[in-house]
Amino acid sequence: MQQLRPTSVTYARPPEPGVARRAARGVRPATADDLEPLVAMLRAFHQDSSLRDVSLNEPKLRAFLRHAMTAPDHACFVYQAGSGAIDGVMIGFVTQHFFSLEKGAWDLVVYVRPERRGGIAAARLWSAFRDWAHRAGARTMSCGTTAGEAPERTRRFYTGLGMTEVGSIYLLALDHAR
Numbered sequence: 001m002q003q004l005r006p007t008s009v010t011y012a013r014p015p016e017p018g019v020a021r022r023a024a025r026g027v028r029p030a031t032a033d034d035l036e037p038l039v040a041m042l043r044a045f046h047q048d049s050s051l052r053d054v055s056l057n058e059p060k061l062r063a064f065l066r067h068a069m070t071a072p073d074h075a076c077f078v079y080q081a082g083s084g085a086i087d088g089v090m091i092g093f094v095t096q097h098f099f100s101l102e103k104g105a106w107d108l109v110v111y112v113r114p115e116r117r118g119g120i121a122a123a124r125l126w127s128a129f130r131d132w133a134h135r136a137g138a139r140t141m142s143c144g145t146t147a148g149e150a151p152e153r154t155r156r157f158y159t160g161l162g163m164t165e166v167g168s169i170y171l172l173a174l175d176h177a178r
Contacts, residue, residue: 027128030076050148079121088112090125105133
């Protein structure tokens with residue numbers, strides 16, 4: 001199967017001798033070196049989301065992140081600040097529609113640090129995911145929110161990028177104590 005991921009972070013030009021190399025700012029595929037910063041970021045996402053009452057299992061999260069970073073049908077992109085800090089993440093996958101041999105792309109999580117929201121990070125992550133999904137052969141791309149955080153702002157964000165609102169998601173907590 002064709003590898004669909006860009007290869008590495010690039011730098012605008014080589015640093016001058018004796019000058020520390022500054023990380024390129026922008027979107028890049030996540031690497032194993034990003035694992036712990038991503039776990040910390042997704043821990044914050046979990047605490048702020050409508051799913052905060054669902055237990056967080058960090059070993060499972062780490063295994064999932066490793067899978068998303070390496071599986072050809074998944075993508076894990078990070079937005080890296082010029083300082084080298086990870087300010088955002090988007091994870092998603094491509095698979096055949098259940099009723100067709102044609103593929104669709106779905107997001108699993110988009111998260112930008114609260115202090116970095118309102119900038120370009122989310123739009124750049126979305127664009128990188130869209131481009132990856134296109135190269136992976138997806139005919140459609142579906143993005144949504146189940147986190148419950150700022151649904152109206154999320155609606156404006158996605159429709160502003162040309163997406164069409166086609167439905168809603170409803171959440172019900174199931175009591176297993178019954």
